[in-house]
Amino acid sequence: MDKTRRNIIKAAGLLTSLGVFGLGYRFTLKGVAKGWWAGEKPPHKIFGNALEPEYSVDPKTGSVKPNNNQYISNTVCMGCVSLCGVRLRVDKKTGKVLRVAGNPYHTLAADLVLPYETPIKESLTKLSRHDEDGLGHRATACGRGNAVLAKLYDPYRVLVPLKRVGPRNSGKFRPIDFEKLVAETVEGGSLFAGEEHVEGLRKIRDIKTPIDPSQPELGPKANQLAVLAGFKEGRLPLMKRFGVNSFGSINFTGHRGNCGLSMRAGYAAFLGDWKKYPHTKPDFKNTKFLLNIGTAPANAGNPFQRQGKLVAKGRSDGDLRYVVVDPVLTNSDCLAASDRVKWIPIKPGTDSAFIMAMTRWILENKKYNEGFLRVPGAKAAEKAGEPSWSNATHLVVTAKDHPLSGHFLREPHLNGKEVGKGAAFIVIDDQSGKPTSNKISQSANIFYTGTVNIGGKEVEVKTSMQLLLESSQRHTLAEYSEFCGVPVKTIIETADQFTSYGRQAVVDFHGGTMHANGFYTAYGAAVLNSMVGNLNWKGGASSGGGRYPDFGKGPRYNFMKFPGHVKPKGVRISRSKFPYEKTTEFKIKK
Amino acid sequence: MDTHIIELISTAGHVQWSLTIPQYFFFTGVSAAAFLISSLTYVFNNKTYEPIAGLSLIVAFTVLLAAPLNLIADLGQPGRFYSLFYHLHATSPMSWGVFLLTSYPILISLEMLFVFRAGFARRAAKSAGILRSIYTLLALGDTEVTPVTRERDHRIGRILGTIGIPAALAVHGYTGYILGVVRARPLWHTSLMPVIFLISAMVSGVALMIWLTALMVRDKNGKIPWNILDGLGILLVWSIVGDLTLRLLWYSIGFAYSFGIFQDALPYVFKTHFTESVVLEIGLCLSFPLVVALFGPLRRIRPLFLFSSLLAICGVWLFRWDTVIGGQEWPKISAGLAEYIPPLWGQTGIMEVVSNWAIWIVFFLGLTWIMPWRSEPTAESDLASGINVESAAVTAKGAM
Numbered sequence: 001m002d003k004t005r006r007n008i009i010k011a012a013g014l015l016t017s018l019g020v021f022g023l024g025y026r027f028t029l030k031g032v033a034k035g036w037w038a039g040e041k042p043p044h045k046i047f048g049n050a051l052e053p054e055y056s057v058d059p060k061t062g063s064v065k066p067n068n069n070q071y072i073s074n075t076v077c078m079g080c081v082s083l084c085g086v087r088l089r090v091d092k093k094t095g096k097v098l099r100v101a102g103n104p105y106h107t108l109a110a111d112l113v114l115p116y117e118t119p120i121k122e123s124l125t126k127l128s129r130h131d132e133d134g135l136g137h138r139a140t141a142c143g144r145g146n147a148v149l150a151k152l153y154d155p156y157r158v159l160v161p162l163k164r165v166g167p168r169n170s171g172k173f174r175p176i177d178f179e180k181l182v183a184e185t186v187e188g189g190s191l192f193a194g195e196e197h198v199e200g201l202r203k204i205r206d207i208k209t210p211i212d213p214s215q216p217e218l219g220p221k222a223n224q225l226a227v228l229a230g231f232k233e234g235r236l237p238l239m240k241r242f243g244v245n246s247f248g249s250i251n252f253t254g255h256r257g258n259c260g261l262s263m264r265a266g267y268a269a270f271l272g273d274w275k276k277y278p279h280t281k282p283d284f285k286n287t288k289f290l291l292n293i294g295t296a297p298a299n300a301g302n303p304f305q306r307q308g309k310l311v312a313k314g315r316s317d318g319d320l321r322y323v324v325v326d327p328v329l330t331n332s333d334c335l336a337a338s339d340r341v342k343w344i345p346i347k348p349g350t351d352s353a354f355i356m357a358m359t360r361w362i363l364e365n366k367k368y369n370e371g372f373l374r375v376p377g378a379k380a381a382e383k384a385g386e387p388s389w390s391n392a393t394h395l396v397v398t399a400k401d402h403p404l405s406g407h408f409l410r411e412p413h414l415n416g417k418e419v420g421k422g423a424a425f426i427v428i429d430d431q432s433g434k435p436t437s438n439k440i441s442q443s444a445n446i447f448y449t450g451t452v453n454i455g456g457k458e459v460e461v462k463t464s465m466q467l468l469l470e471s472s473q474r475h476t477l478a479e480y481s482e483f484c485g486v487p488v489k490t491i492i493e494t495a496d497q498f499t500s501y502g503r504q505a506v507v508d509f510h511g512g513t514m515h516a517n518g519f520y521t522a523y524g525a526a527v528l529n530s531m532v533g534n535l536n537w538k539g540g541a542s543s544g545g546g547r548y549p550d551f552g553k554g555p556r557y558n559f560m561k562f563p564g565h566v567k568p569k570g571v572r573i574s575r576s577k578f579p580y581e582k583t584t585e586f587k588i589k590k
Numbered sequence: 591m592d593t594h595i596i597e598l599i600s601t602a603g604h605v606q607w608s609l610t611i612p613q614y615f616f617f618t619g620v621s622a623a624a625f626l627i628s629s630l631t632y633v634f635n636n637k638t639y640e641p642i643a644g645l646s647l648i649v650a651f652t653v654l655l656a657a658p659l660n661l662i663a664d665l666g667q668p669g670r671f672y673s674l675f676y677h678l679h680a681t682s683p684m685s686w687g688v689f690l691l692t693s694y695p696i697l698i699s700l701e702m703l704f705v706f707r708a709g710f711a712r713r714a715a716k717s718a719g720i721l722r723s724i725y726t727l728l729a730l731g732d733t734e735v736t737p738v739t740r741e742r743d744h745r746i747g748r749i750l751g752t753i754g755i756p757a758a759l760a761v762h763g764y765t766g767y768i769l770g771v772v773r774a775r776p777l778w779h780t781s782l783m784p785v786i787f788l789i790s791a792m793v794s795g796v797a798l799m800i801w802l803t804a805l806m807v808r809d810k811n812g813k814i815p816w817n818i819l820d821g822l823g824i825l826l827v828w829s830i831v832g833d834l835t836l837r838l839l840w841y842s843i844g845f846a847y848s849f850g851i852f853q854d855a856l857p858y859v860f861k862t863h864f865t866e867s868v869v870l871e872i873g874l875c876l877s878f879p880l881v882v883a884l885f886g887p888l889r890r891i892r893p894l895f896l897f898s899s900l901l902a903i904c905g906v907w908l909f910r911w912d913t914v915i916g917g918q919e920w921p922k923i924s925a926g927l928a929e930y931i932p933p934l935w936g937q938t939g940i941m942e943v944v945s946n947w948a949i950w951i952v953f954f955l956g957l958t959w960i961m962p963w964r965s966e967p968t969a970e971s972d973l974a975s976g977i978n979v980e981s982a983a984v985t986a987k988g989a990m
Contacts, residue, residue, distance in 0.1 A: 014955045017948040024945025025659070027937040031668035038667050334925045339850050343925075 079148035102139025219570015237551035266522020294512020301510030357480035372533025504539030623795020644963030709962020875905020
């Protein structure tokens with residue numbers, strides 16, 4: 001190749017390359033050409049289009065310099081049922097809320113809470129870099145707490161009374177005068193064009209005349225007023241005071257079956273309290289192993305921020321490990337969390353198979369807390385230093401043809417007496433080996449199959465624990481695994497882990513049992529807690545610590561006591577808290 | 591049960607360091623390797639690689655001109671790249687890089703001036719007018735070529751080259767350092783990273799020099815100097831052996847004894863990116879060139895040797911990609927793995943990398959055109975005829 005030809009090729013290559021460079025780099029070159037701002041130039045070169053701070057604090061002296069265009073308002077967020085304290089920034093000119101942050105005085109918003117006596121000005125210093133106080137006193141509002149601000153300025157927010165003007169579901173409303181609203185509601189009349197006469201509250205308010213004399217359990221006419229309330233944001237008792245205790249209607253619906261009823265029923269069965277429907281929560285602060293079934297820690301069962309902070313702390317600084325059994329992987333697990341967190345994907349609605357598989361493995365491998373389970377009653381528990389006891393040792397009549405079949409054997413059964421309230425349960429005492437009252441026995445057999453003499457006849461009985469074992473053995477681990485899609489190995493690993501932390505392990509299923517078999521799932525999961533005997537133990541499942549009354553007798557007024565206070569009668573329209581079988585409706589339809 | 595994670599709402603977890611970063615790492619690596627090859631002659635006085643010493647120096651210089659452009663392209667605000675110069679962070683390896691990237695090319699260009707001075711002096715002697723002035727200027731105003739000046743140029747070249755070796759190691763080593771210090775990226779967080787980067791850079795640098803030698807350098811008979819290529823082939827063998835050994839140490843210690851997250855991350859890389867990281871990178875692009883370069887009979891099948899060298903270049907690029915992008919696919923806070931598919935166009939698109947190669951070609955062709963990098967006449971011939979223009983011309987013509 002001669003030199004000229006070679007140089008031509010080189011030159012051509014050089015020019016082509018230059019062209020390719022220009023083509024590929026045009027985006028970068030354009031960006032460089034635009035100078036400091038390749039994109040849109042924001043109002044401030046560092047803070048961009050962020051809001052002006054509501055105040056500023058000198059990090060050295062701690063002196064507060066307020067922003068005269070804004071004011072700060074500490075209040076409570078109603079974004080969810082947690083009701084965290086929030087700190088609002090309000091534009092003085094427009095009165096518009098600009099932003100939501102955490103309230104440093106509020107336990108649910110801050111970890112290191114400021115005493116109520118702290119002046120507002122000082123609280124602002126405490127949130128700043130002065131002495132680096134802001135790190136400890138940092139108060140937060142969650143993402144929802146921030147987003148809920150949009151509700152305030154929602155164009156569809158109802159700000160005046162609206163009356164339907166079209167047919168039902170037509171979505172046609174028009175604003176009416178407040179006085180008119182009161183008048184029409186109280187007096188009734190032909191309120192809707194082309195529709196039947198509507199009875200007003202004045203006419204309905206009759207606490208004597210029955211709605212239907214042939215169905216007396218429906219109660220008086222006053223029950224025809226149904227009050228649908230929101231949630232416990234403070235005004236709920238006032239609504240109840242009006243609808244139930246003044247008007248006299250039984251049909252007041254608060255929270256109830258709308259949310260988490262299966263969980264509450266599962267706990268009611270487990271804790272033996274069908275009146276108050278209590279439930280437990282994990283002791284997030286001290287637990288070492290948290291098994292979340294159908295939920296993620298702090299994703300159900302308020303207060304979310306507080307639980308979230310405790311879980312985050314436990315996971316990073318503490319010893320907390322947790323497992324999330326859920327078809328959906330939420331933000332509760334990530335690969336970077338390493339082995340502190342494990343997500344077990346499961347087929348929706350099959351959690352009970354997973355739970356029963358765990359139960360079977362725990363029972364067959366004797367990984368349960370035997371000492372706790374052998375405690376038969378309250379007195380024995382007190383002596384053993386146990387804050388609770390279970391019915392693992394209690395005998396159940398299993399003879400199929402016996403009238404007591406399926407029932408717990410009570411002390412009066414043995415001597416043919418009527419079973420009264422608080423009658424003792426029968427256990428097989430460890431010392432004597434004989435059927436004994438659970439009020440007397442200190443420790444009893446948990447796996448017993450045999451007979452007990454009832455009214456002169458030997459009748460087959462088994463302990464509850466034995467029945468649980470048999471129930472769990474109705475399927476093999478492989479079958480359970482087939483149902484729920486969780487590998488046998490994972491089930492065993494989880495059961496093994498769960499029973500390896502003593503009483504500092506806990507199952508939580510708040511919010512995750514809303515399927516048709518939700519009650520059984522919830523009950524089964526609660527029973528797992530009794531396998532490690534963690535009820536009210538440090539790091540276990542804790543019952544509530546009580547609360548301040550939000551209504552009732554105060555230092556000056558008693559809102560609950562007034563002349564004409566009514567105790568409503570009848571069956572709720574929802575049939576809750578009343579056996580449907582006992583209604584006339586049921587008897588007629590039967 | 592299908593446990594493939596699809597994130598509907600992801601809080602974070604994007605791949606932030608784009609395609610341009612592997613390209614940047616690749617070019618700084620080539621620069622370091624090419625500089626070391628040139629130093630074999632200029633510092634250690636090795637005669638075998640003398641014909642390609644100047645070419646290596648030009649390669650080291652030109653890739654380093656092209657490499658930082660990748661960093662500018664990767665910036666969201668590319669117009670602000672210069673602010674790095676007046677924001678020194680003494681504890682940040684990235685800040686060190688800014689100053690290495692500035693001082694190292696200055697050092698190479700000084701070295702080039704001294705090692706090519708005699709050549710410029712000769713060109714000045716045989717040209718006239720403006721060209722003569724330019725060549726005189728490039729010859730640092732001294733158009734004399736005598737054993738004394740030759741000795742002086744060699745001495746200064748050696749000193750600059752000696753300073754240049756740690757600088758070259760640093761300018762690429764710091765890129766590995768940048769990755770190694772990131773604790774949040776399990777795949778990167780190893781002290782071995784700078785060394786692995788340097789050794790794999792040798793693989794790519796040597797392989798690229800094999801190609802450039804085959805394309806640009808001819809011996810006295812106008813043939814490809816296969817003896818030099820064979821020497822480079824052996825250098826390639828050692829580099830690949832070093833690379834594979836370090837990889838073995840990294841992976842085995844990491845997998846068997848390191849923190850849990852690495853033990854999760856590594857199988858992920860090997861499983862999810864099996865084709866790229868195992869079949870292509872370690873198999874085809876490292877082991878195959880190793881076998882070809884190691885065995886004489888295979889190496890002497892010249893097209894095969896050249897092809898395997900090309901594969902080695904690709905393999906090192908792929909290693910940069912697998913490490914930089916693969917390392918970022920492992921999430922920090924999101925549940926699933928981040929996915930990254932570079933766009934064709936745009937500031938950090940595939941075409942940016944192609945363009946980066948293109949601008950290097952521009953620099954390379956330009957500089958090889960200007961610089962008197964080809965074999966110089968011997969000292970004796972200089973002595974005999976003062977300035978041996980003819981000899982230089984013959985050599986030059988022979989190479990065409």
